[in-house]
Amino acid sequence: MASTKDPFEFQDFEETGNLLETNRDAVTISIEDEDIKPEEQRKATSLTPDEDPLDTDDKTELLGGQRKSVPFWTFEYYQRFFDVETHHVKERVIGSVLPWPGKNFIHTYLRRNPDLYGPFWICTTLVFAIAISGNIANFLVHSGKPNFKYTPEFQKVTIAATAIFSYAWFVPLALWGFLLWRNKTIMNLVSYSFMEIVCVYGYSLSIYIPAVILWILPFEWLRWCSIVVALCLSGSVLVLTFWPAVRDDHPKVIIAIMSAIVVLNALLAVGCKAYFFSKPEPVEKVDNSALKDVTKALSST
Template identity: 55%
Template sequence: MAAPDELKFHEFDEAMDLLAANADAATTSRNSEQQSHTTVNMSSSYNEEPEEEDDKTELLSSQKKQSSFWTFEYYQAFFDVDTYQVLDRIKGSLLPVPGKNFVWHRLRNHPDLYGPFWICTTLIFTLAISGNLSNFLEKMGSPYFHYSPQFHKVSIAAVVIYCYAWLVPLGLWGCLQWRKGIHTSVDTYTFMEMVCIYGYSLFVYIPTAVLWLIPVPWLQWLLIIFAVGLSGAVLVLTFWPIIRSDTKPAACAILAVIVSLHILLAIGCKMYFFQKPTTSSPVLYTTVAANTRGTHYHLTNSSASLQL
């Protein structure tokens, strides 16, 4: 039969002696295991969050890509602006500062159609109403003047303003795309950004059209110069940074077309809607006489008589 000493677990005793001698080592190893376990858990949770964010980003991008040009959701994004953004962009169109691009500092890759639409619409009715009032004030003292509202001016103003605010940016966008294909260094804006630029640049003409009611010719022309200079500066400071990388003749030609069309719009609106009525020197009187044989129309002037 084996002795009692042979049944002892000598290895266990030796291990206990080692643990008793190095108790701090056991605690340290245990803590290190916990720390390593905790570190692994934190890293795993950290890696899971970006994956979830990436999934959300891909989902949102896929939803944006689904909106087509012919859908309502495509245009809904261009009306997603608040009052402060619209007022800030109007302020930028009235106070052009050299070195601050309207697209880069005001739009910030988020063009809208809300501001340009209402600015153009307001300008249309302002031109038509102010033109009618100007015509009425000019002829109000004449005893032979009979006022009749000129509603056709609303249609003409709508055609002119909307064509300028949409067709000119479209032509300019196509021209810059063509120049970009020839010279890769030429940069360009999106079509909606150009529409937004032209729309906000017309805001200065709204108060100018109201002030054109003052029947002082030199003041009216001074207002035209001020409005054209202010709104034209916005266009020049916005488009020059992207067209100056083109050849010098092409850049000067594009800039000259932009400024010329802007000047023609202002002068055309002034000459048509606020033209001074012409007064004829001889006054014509029409009398109608009837007899038993027929009707005779006498158009009598101060010096002649015409019988039909």
């Protein structure tokens, strides 16, 4: 007699249970394991047909914080130094204007992430501030004279740019080379990268922008007071930053390098003031004796 049992009816295979009891070390594969994995994980591990494996590797390196090393003469090398947030630049400007004892500018604000965006625009703003303020101050000093004819001195922009950018690049280069040489001689010295030193010098010039604007007023005492204040603030940032790098060195070397940092900073400020801002001419005093003779002659007539 033929069996009337439906062939499509679910059947419980007892043989499978018996096999598992006899061999408990057997490996079983569950179909539900694939469903347990999160959908995001499957998407991350699988590539779509249109996705390039090279692009995926680049994204993985960026997400992991890894950067490819590129030569310093390429544009990609300097591009990362301009990738900075606005609040970072603001914090660094405020930190350079208001130095605090015990705070290292590199360790506090840069955090191994120096930028060239802030130093570049600070130097550029300072160049135009010196040139424009110098022309305005020269006009105010000589205005009112009958033989004075105002002509704008555009060469001051070139001279100011040469002085400012040379100071902001060549002085850090010399300091970086010196610290690198001393670090090889004395192994326990703190070392800074060249870009970190350039960043510190660039931000240290930000205090000179408001000081230069005050130089427009034809008062020598105000100009010298602003120079002294700017020198103290800018010099303090540099001294507090580079003191840990040289404090373990020979005392003569410490005095020499700290003196050079302060003197070069002072030479830049005093040189710009002396060249771009002429000293106001004193008011000529009238000879009282000659005035009396004139009045006597007029009264006698």
